[in-house]
Amino acid sequence: MRVSDDMKFVLLCAALTLMALSAAVLGADPAADEIQQRIHAGLNAFDAAVSAMREDPARAREHWQDALSDFLAVRNAGVRSAALEFNIGNTYARLGDIGRAVLHYRRAERINPRGRSLQINLDQARQQVTPRLAWPNGSAGLFGMMAWAERTTLWERVFIAGGLSLAGWAALAIGLRLRRSGATAAGLVCVVISLIVAGSAALDLRAAALEPPAVLVTGDQVLRGGRGDGYEPVIKERLGAGVEVYVIDTRGDWCEVRLSNDICGWLPGSALERVE
Amino acid sequence: MGSIGVPLVRTGKMMMRPQKMQVRVNQAGRLAWVLAAMWIAGRAYAQTTVTIEPPRGDVYANEPFTINVIVQNFTDCGQPEFPEIPNATIEKGAGGESTQTTIVNGRMRTTRTRTFEYRVTISQVGELVIAPVKIEVDGKRLGTRALRLDILPSDSQERFFVEIAGDVERAYVGQKVQLTLAIWIEPATFNGELISAGGMYSCLQRGELGPFAAPTVESAVQKSRVGRDGAKRTYYVFTSTNDYVAERAGPLAFPEIRVEASYPTKIVRDVFRELRVSAARTLRARASGPGVNVLPLPIDGRPANFSGAVGRFTVTASARPTQVRVGDPIELTVEVRGDGPLDTLPAPLLASDEHLSKSFRVPRETLTGETVGRVRRFKQTIRPISADVRDIPAIEYPYFDPFDGKYAIARTQPIALTVTGGESLEIAAPEVEAPGEPLEEIGYRGNETSIAALLRSVPPVSVSHVVAAVAGPPAAISAFWTIGALVKARRVARGARRARAATAARKRILAAGKLAPRDAAHEIMAALSGYLGDRTGQAAARFQGRSSVEFLRERRADSLAVDQLSRLIERCEALSFGGAAGADSAQLAHDAAELLSLLERESAL
Numbered sequence: 007m008r009v010s011d012d013m014k015f016v017l018l019c020a021a022l023t024l025m026a027l028s029a030a031v032l033g034a035d036p037a038a039d040e041i042q043q044r045i046h047a048g049l050n051a052f053d054a055a056v057s058a059m060r061e062d063p064a065r066a067r068e069h070w071q072d073a074l075s076d077f078l079a080v081r082n083a084g085v086r087s088a089a090l091e092f093n094i095g096n097t098y099a100r101l102g103d104i105g106r107a108v109l110h111y112r113r114a115e116r117i118n119p120r121g122r123s124l125q126i127n128l129d130q131a132r133q134q135v136t137p138r139l140a141w142p143n144g145s146a147g148l149f150g151m152m153a154w155a156e157r158t159t160l161w162e163r164v165f166i167a168g169g170l171s172l173a174g175w176a177a178l179a180i181g182l183r184l185r186r187s188g189a190t191a192a193g194l195v196c197v198v199i200s201l202i203v204a205g206s207a208a209l210d211l212r213a214a215a216l217e218p219p220a221v222l223v224t225g226d227q228v229l230r231g232g233r234g235d236g237y238e239p240v241i242k243e244r245l246g247a248g249v250e251v252y253v254i255d256t257r258g259d260w261c262e263v264r265l266s267n268d269i270c271g272w273l274p275g276s277a278l279e280r281v282e
Numbered sequence: 283m284g285s286i287g288v289p290l291v292r293t294g295k296m297m298m299r300p301q302k303m304q305v306r307v308n309q310a311g312r313l314a315w316v317l318a319a320m321w322i323a324g325r326a327y328a329q330t331t332v333t334i335e336p337p338r339g340d341v342y343a344n345e346p347f348t349i350n351v352i353v354q355n356f357t358d359c360g361q362p363e364f365p366e367i368p369n370a371t372i373e374k375g376a377g378g379e380s381t382q383t384t385i386v387n388g389r390m391r392t393t394r395t396r397t398f399e400y401r402v403t404i405s406q407v408g409e410l411v412i413a414p415v416k417i418e419v420d421g422k423r424l425g426t427r428a429l430r431l432d433i434l435p436s437d438s439q440e441r442f443f444v445e446i447a448g449d450v451e452r453a454y455v456g457q458k459v460q461l462t463l464a465i466w467i468e469p470a471t472f473n474g475e476l477i478s479a480g481g482m483y484s485c486l487q488r489g490e491l492g493p494f495a496a497p498t499v500e501s502a503v504q505k506s507r508v509g510r511d512g513a514k515r516t517y518y519v520f521t522s523t524n525d526y527v528a529e530r531a532g533p534l535a536f537p538e539i540r541v542e543a544s545y546p547t548k549i550v551r552d553v554f555r556e557l558r559v560s561a562a563r564t565l566r567a568r569a570s571g572p573g574v575n576v577l578p579l580p581i582d583g584r585p586a587n588f589s590g591a592v593g594r595f596t597v598t599a600s601a602r603p604t605q606v607r608v609g610d611p612i613e614l615t616v617e618v619r620g621d622g623p624l625d626t627l628p629a630p631l632l633a634s635d636e637h638l639s640k641s642f643r644v645p646r647e648t649l650t651g652e653t654v655g656r657v658r659r660f661k662q663t664i665r666p667i668s669a670d671v672r673d674i675p676a677i678e679y680p681y682f683d684p685f686d687g688k689y690a691i692a693r694t695q696p697i698a699l700t701v702t703g704g705e706s707l708e709i710a711a712p713e714v715e716a717p718g719e720p721l722e723e724i725g726y727r728g729n730e731t732s733i734a735a736l737l738r739s740v741p742p743v744s745v746s747h748v749v750a751a752v753a754g755p756p757a758a759i760s761a762f763w764t765i766g767a768l769v770k771a772r773r774v775a776r777g778a779r780r781a782r783a784a785t786a787a788r789k790r791i792l793a794a795g796k797l798a799p800r801d802a803a804h805e806i807m808a809a810l811s812g813y814l815g816d817r818t819g820q821a822a823a824r825f826q827g828r829s830s831v832e833f834l835r836e837r838r839a840d841s842l843a844v845d846q847l848s849r850l851i852e853r854c855e856a857l858s859f860g861g862a863a864g865a866d867s868a869q870l871a872h873d874a875a876e877l878l879s880l881l882e883r884e885s886a887l
Contacts, residue, residue: 041737042737045736045737046733049729049731059650063650063652080736084739085737086741087735087736087738087740088735088740089730089735089736090730090737092729093729093730096728096729100726117740123728123730126727127727130726160743161740161743164743164747167751168751168752168755171752171753171754172758172759176759179759179763201752204751204752208748211743211744211745282742
């Protein structure tokens with residue numbers, strides 16, 4: 007069977023497009039043996055800590071420190087999974103570091119907001135945070151108010167938007183070519199929904215870029231009216247580790263933050279860690 | 283030798299020669315003896331030997347002693363066959379191997395020595411003869427000499443023993459009992475004086491002390507006791523006291539406890555005037571006692587929420603905060619004080635407390651607790667389930683009082699609470715668990731253990747991903763559509779050119795028939811190359827002259843058409859470049875038209 011030059015060109019274009027998409031979506035595989043060994047070691051150390059918790063709390067704490075060291079080593083190797091962030095949050099929670107526990111639970115939530123155990127543990131950690139403010143929503147703006155947007159990851163929204171866009175434009179093209187009004191209408195609906203979904207993801211990304219969410223990892227902080235210890239406190243209560251904020255501005259060693267109740271003030275940048 | 287030579291110098295010359303000769307003979311003889319001795323020693327040094335080394339000092343019944351079998355100067359050696367000894371136990375020790383390398387006159391010699399160690403304990407008093415130990419060395423079967431030993435009756439139980447004593451004679455399971463481990467050792471003497479307690483303490487060796495810590499030298503006291511032989515003996519007693527909680531009923535015993543002592547049998551004073559043990563015997567002792575009978579806890583009168591605490595206890599409670607909303611967590615701290623074993627004290631069963639569970643949501647997980655000084659502290663998070671709750675009721679902590687022999691209940695004081703309901707704009711009221719979810723699930727959930735899930739790395743999403751998702755599909759569809767349209771247009775254009783190829787060529791050939799022969803030949807060649815170009819969608823210039831013939835051959839066209847084309851081109855070229863005499867343009871055009879008909883039917887084009 008002879009393949010014409012035109013067909014070769016079309017096939018080449020398709021192959022290059024597929025390769026580019028695969029490389030962008032899949033990325034590198036980090037499942038090296040060492041990483042798996044560290045994960046096993048971390049899980050075993052965590053189990054050992056739970057076993058020793060009742061009899062020997064000091065030894066249990068040592069095991070949790072070991073587990074944390076292993077999990078963080080895996081994270082430092084480039085693994086960014088919701089499950090790993092969840093386990094790191096669990097370990098910090100057991101060690102009593104509620105600030106970092108909330109931070110890693112939020113990171114896990116950002117990757118996969120539908121984890122039931124994650125929500126329970128995040129709620130548990132938040133209850134130990136003082137003062138207890140209303141908790142921030144995962145999404146912002148008009149689309150953020152939609153429940154489905156809060157329950158889907160950004161990647162899921164990107165894929166949904168891409169799929170709907172492809173189906174919509176294809177239907178639109180067929181409808182226009184064959185003069186089928188049904189296909190044209192269906193195509194238009196798909197394209198519009200795709201734009202809404204993509205808009206939701208874009209707004210979330212914009213909100214995260216303008217006011218990146220962060221967590222107070224060092225407790226007993228005073229929210230001040232300016233960037234310096236000489237400024238008056240904005241609120242009387244001191245902020246404990248685990249308080250969730252949005253970073254409005256960063257100047258030098260200080261960050262201007264907005265609390266979930268829209269009170270703004272300045273905090274030392276070293277006391278904060280960004281969710282992403 | 284020098285002392286011999288000195289008087290010779292003082293003798294006269296005449297006497298000098300025979301005396302010198304005598305001396306030389308003596309010297310040569312002595313040198314020969316020395317060389318012979320060295321040769322024998324060297325042979326002996328190089329010869330493989332197997333020896334048995336008897337124990338140092340006296341040997342006592344029921345006390346282990348060590349016998350070494352030593353093999354020297356060997357290359358390969360097997361395991362010794364230690365003979366059976368009636369009424370004895372033989373344990374193989376670690377042994378060892380050493381290598382010695384010497385260089386004499388540039389010749390290197392390596393000597394290997396391997397020592398096999400045997401610890402023998404024999405129960406029979408009297409003479410013991412150990413038969414020669416056989417061993418395979420460098421392919422030869424060698425043996426030691428027989429070893430004869432006198433086994434003396436042991437007095438170790440008089441010199442060294444271990445006792446355990448309790449502060450009570452009767453205890454209950456779970457009750458804390460104070461036990462004292464006492465190691466009794468009779469001090470050795472040197473010139474009629476007792477060795478110090480520190481000196482005898484250093485004789486105590488490895489052993490298993492069970493729940494007890496090793497006694498310290500400071501714990502030593504000197505005591506006297508009448509021995510089995512009726513004589514009054516003096517001892518140093520090293521003690522260690524520990525609290526012990528019996529876990530099962532029955533007589534309390536510690537069979538695992540055993541202590542060893544390297545008891546000095548010969549003491550000397552060294553060059554530094556310090557006493558040094560030059561010979562010792564190994565004494566072993568197992569613990570006796572403590573004579574405490576452990577009773578099981580009675581069934582009668584046991585409270586339903588009894589968790590296993592044994593002793594006498596008081597309990598207090600505190601809560602924080604005391605002003606809460608419905609569902610808010612309250613940290614309840616229960617502190618237990620008493621004389622029971624605090625570190626292993628069981629937690630109060632708060633979830634089983636009906637009064638508490640009626641007003642509060644109480645997790646069922648077992649509390650861990652921590653010991654702070656003389657207090658065991660338990661913390662639990664409880665949540666009021668309605669705004670009607672006014673206090674945390676008295677919390678019960680049942681225990682068994684071993685001194686009264688019956689169960690009792692310690693109670694805390696109620697803690698007043700202010701519980702309000704309603705929504706809060708400032709404070710979020712989280713739903714921790716779904717309706718109907720079991721209470722056990724309150725608290726932190728466990729880890730994710732799936733390796734696949736843990737490794738499922740997700741790269742961050744950027745705006746370009748979103749743009750690509752939305753704009754990518756229409757761009758791709760447009761591109762494919764455009765490419766398709768271009769391909770189609772190209773195909774249509776090629777088809778049209780192909781369709782009009784024959785007509786155009788026929789028209790040109792017909793017109794050429796009316797021209798002069800030379801011009802007609804040019805025009806016919808141009809018409810044919812134009813026709814082939816149109817048919818194949820390529821440039822006409824590619825088919826100028828004989829290249830069109832080669833092209834048709836490559837395409838495996840019909841040979842008749844190829845030959846006809848070849849002849850026609852030859853005729854046209856002849857007319858173009860040679861003379862045109864006698865040529866007929868109309869005939870040439872006719873032949874070209876026939877060739878065109880043939881090419882029209884050609885499928886290779």
